[in-house]
Amino acid sequence: xxxxxxxxxxxxxRSLRRMRRYPSLTxxxxxxxxxxxxxxxxxxxxxxxxxxxAGFGPPSDRQAxxxxxxPGILLLTVxxxxxxxxxxxxxxxxxxxxxxxxxxxIAQASVLSGHVLGAVIQTVxxxxxxxxxxxAIGFRPTTGPLSLLxxxxxxxxVAFAVSWLSxxxxxxxxxxxxxxxxxxxxxxxxxLSSAFVPTATLPxxxxxxxxxxxxxxxxxxxxxxxxxxxxxxxxxxxxTWCLVIAAGGALWASRLYGRGPRPAx
Amino acid sequence: xxxxxDNHRAIEVRGLRKSYGSQVVLDSIDLDVAEGxxxxxxxxxxxxxxxxxxxxxxxxxxxxxxxxxxxxDVGRQADEVRRVIALTGQVSAVDEQFTGEENLxxxxxxxxxxxxxxxxxxxxxxxxxxxxEAAGKPASTYSGGMRRRLDLAMTLVGHPRIIxxxxxxxxxxxxxxxxxxxxxRDLVTDGVTVFLTTQFLEEADRLASRVALLxxxxxxxxxxxxxxxxxxxxxxxxxxxxxxxxxxxxxxTLGEGSRDEDGLALELPHxxxxxxxxxxxxxxxxxxxxxxxxxxxxxxxxxxxxxFTERTEAPEVPAP
Numbered sequence: 001x002x003x004x005x006x007x008x009x010x011x012x013x014r015s016l017r018r019m020r021r022y023p024s025l026t027x028x029x030x031x032x033x034x035x036x037x038x039x040x041x042x043x044x045x046x047x048x049x050x051x052x053x054a055g056f057g058p059p060s061d062r063q064a065x066x067x068x069x070x071p072g073i074l075l076l077t078v079x080x081x082x083x084x085x086x087x088x089x090x091x092x093x094x095x096x097x098x099x100x101x102x103x104x105x106i107a108q109a110s111v112l113s114g115h116v117l118g119a120v121i122q123t124v125x126x127x128x129x130x131x132x133x134x135x136a137i138g139f140r141p142t143t144g145p146l147s148l149l150x151x152x153x154x155x156x157x158v159a160f161a162v163s164w165l166s167x168x169x170x171x172x173x174x175x176x177x178x179x180x181x182x183x184x185x186x187x188x189x190x191x192l193s194s195a196f197v198p199t200a201t202l203p204x205x206x207x208x209x210x211x212x213x214x215x216x217x218x219x220x221x222x223x224x225x226x227x228x229x230x231x232x233x234x235x236x237x238x239x240t241w242c243l244v245i246a247a248g249g250a251l252w253a254s255r256l257y258g259r260g261p262r263p264a265x
Numbered sequence: 266x267x268x269x270x271d272n273h274r275a276i277e278v279r280g281l282r283k284s285y286g287s288q289v290v291l292d293s294i295d296l297d298v299a300e301g302x303x304x305x306x307x308x309x310x311x312x313x314x315x316x317x318x319x320x321x322x323x324x325x326x327x328x329x330x331x332x333x334x335x336x337x338d339v340g341r342q343a344d345e346v347r348r349v350i351a352l353t354g355q356v357s358a359v360d361e362q363f364t365g366e367e368n369l370x371x372x373x374x375x376x377x378x379x380x381x382x383x384x385x386x387x388x389x390x391x392x393x394x395x396x397x398e399a400a401g402k403p404a405s406t407y408s409g410g411m412r413r414r415l416d417l418a419m420t421l422v423g424h425p426r427i428i429x430x431x432x433x434x435x436x437x438x439x440x441x442x443x444x445x446x447x448x449x450r451d452l453v454t455d456g457v458t459v460f461l462t463t464q465f466l467e468e469a470d471r472l473a474s475r476v477a478l479l480x481x482x483x484x485x486x487x488x489x490x491x492x493x494x495x496x497x498x499x500x501x502x503x504x505x506x507x508x509x510x511x512x513x514x515x516x517x518t519l520g521e522g523s524r525d526e527d528g529l530a531l532e533l534p535h536x537x538x539x540x541x542x543x544x545x546x547x548x549x550x551x552x553x554x555x556x557x558x559x560x561x562x563x564x565x566x567x568x569x570x571x572x573f574t575e576r577t578e579a580p581e582v583p584a585p
Binding site: 003006007010013014017018021022094095096097099100101102103104105106 | 322323324344347348350351352354355356357358359360361362363371374375377416419429
């Protein structure tokens, strides 16, 4: 156990050092959500905000849409970081370095957990940038500090779950290129949820899908925690989904890790 | 330390088999490597060399057979094996985004060497592998030879007793290759056991005390380099002539060799010596047979393989 901790911290230091050395990657991860945030608020915001109907958030349509959009943008940061994680792990796998780790008497789980912890920290940093930009353009949560803390915790849990999933996706890819594309599927899930528009506006098979897939309850839970909408069962469902995804991703990843290098050409 | 079966054998393999699907990669391999020696596994691409190294270094499981490294079973006692081995694979295991020193520090940390001893060992290895000057530069800026040296230096952190090197010199220029050979010899002087794979007969010859020839998943010959060389036919001299009559005359003058009627050429076995070559030319000169062209081919891995794979039974080399 102490070996797992010390090796994980060694591996985490490796991830953090890479982050420090290549800050452009973290900025890029924050960049995509920031650009989409500005785009959605200033280009589509007026029209989409008007469509939200009365009773949600601040008076102006644009500001109402900013409030509606924020949970989705926070999740977008997770997806964007997931891509970075998948690329980093695929790069590790394509080189001999993982083979070296696997022949060393180290806590093997640390090779993966180092990546996951690094990815979570990277997402937190990128989210901070996104939140600063959002606040600058008028994002104002309306709930108290406890709810905000709960929102941050849920956001962290999502990052943890998606990081495990992206580690597995990165290992499952046969090339760095594939690894960089796989998390785009997560992006699609985000669009097919209540993140950008209310699910009630979607046509039928899509609406049912949107309501039952994991992103919607997570978005709804964040929305409730940030703006005081009724939480309902969304919180429990969201946390359950996160735990399921984290466990599934971790299991899949360690399975792939245990499989060893692919047979030589 | 838990039970060890044998104090003199670093590696012991009996009846090792491995298949991927229906493709048999290793077909009942036996190997013995004595402690403190260099053992070379020689073979062409696809012979199963890398698979063997991957099994011995605990990366992949064997399908069947007994595989012991340092007296420990690689399947059931992988952690014990990992404590005494290190691997330098064919794919560079250097993290290119980091400097040479950072790469070595990472290894020191993973070996839990502690701050001071770790620092000392890293400095020693940088010095020994002539990387002190480049220590602060990212490994991505290193030349192929430097990267390979860093790779090996990383392997040596923590003083492993058994080292696996998968084609340690492929892709290196002759100078870097010599440096690598010297490093390997020094390791053995320090009592380390080295198990390496190579495609080059010369490399096996210069480094290894025992060599096994692997072909299509089977050990087709095993022995000391000298024993193997005796089993391998030498090189050849190829003489080409302008006229068929010249070829006839040369063949009768020399009284040996195989004729290539289409190419108007005669091929003679040759031990690679200048003396032998001069004698042949002198005899043709004396008989005034004009030679159009001449080429000399020395024995290489192809010959070794052709000679061994043409036989149905693997020749047994008596143990010395």
